[in-house]
Amino acid sequence: MNLEEAIERAKYIATKKHSEAMIHRVNSNNEKYDERVEWAEEHYQLAEWLEELKELREYKRKMKTQFLDDxxxxxxxxxxxxxxxxxxxxxxxxxxxxxxxxxxxxxxxxxxxxxxxxxxxxxxx
Missing domain, CATH: 1.10.287 (Helix Hairpins)
Incomplete structure (x- = not known):
């Protein structure tokens, strides 16, 4: 799995868990709702960190390229x-x-x- 795939997977899981949480909220199952919301938040955070890593890698690549070019x-x-x-x-x-x-x-x-x-x-x- 590459970084882009990991980002997409984390977003997918976060969205899926958020949707599941909403279903449990409608069914008044607060324990499962809370659990799903927590999972969704964790995966949203993971996706955010992976996006940041991707940006930092791109920045590092640009800086190295610039260093060699200039x-x-x-x-x-x-x-x-x-x-x-x-x-x-x-x-x-x-x-x-x-x-x-x-x-x-x-x-x-x-x-x-x-x-x-x-x-x-x-x-x-």
Whole structure:
């Protein structure tokens, strides 16, 4: 089963359980109704997570492709993302171990990288 099939299956089961729940609700069987609603909600949540995984995989694929296609671009999103992660890591390390070493420049660099990344991602979409 591939990811797309898993998403469709989770949606199908969620819809089926929701329909079954409605039948039990009409028949006034609250226990079975509650059970079916819970199953439906779990499968809707599973489908949502799988959709998110699919989107993240597609995003990762685009970033890797872009990295290979545009290796000379210093503002390429994957490079900006890596730089931002590095700066956040340094900030968190300083905050935990040596807070007095945090400077306004740290915040400025993080904000600038975040802003550039957001702008670059707008252009990609």
């Amino acid at each position: 290796i000379e671009n210093p503002l390429e999103p994957i490079k900006l993302s890596s730089a931002l992660e590095s700066e956040i890591f340094k900030y968190e390390h300083r905050a935990e171990h040596d807070p007095q070493k945090i400077s306004p420049l740290d915040y400025t660099i993080i904000y600038a990288l975040k802003h550039c990344l957001e702008e670059q991602l707008k252009e990609v979409e």
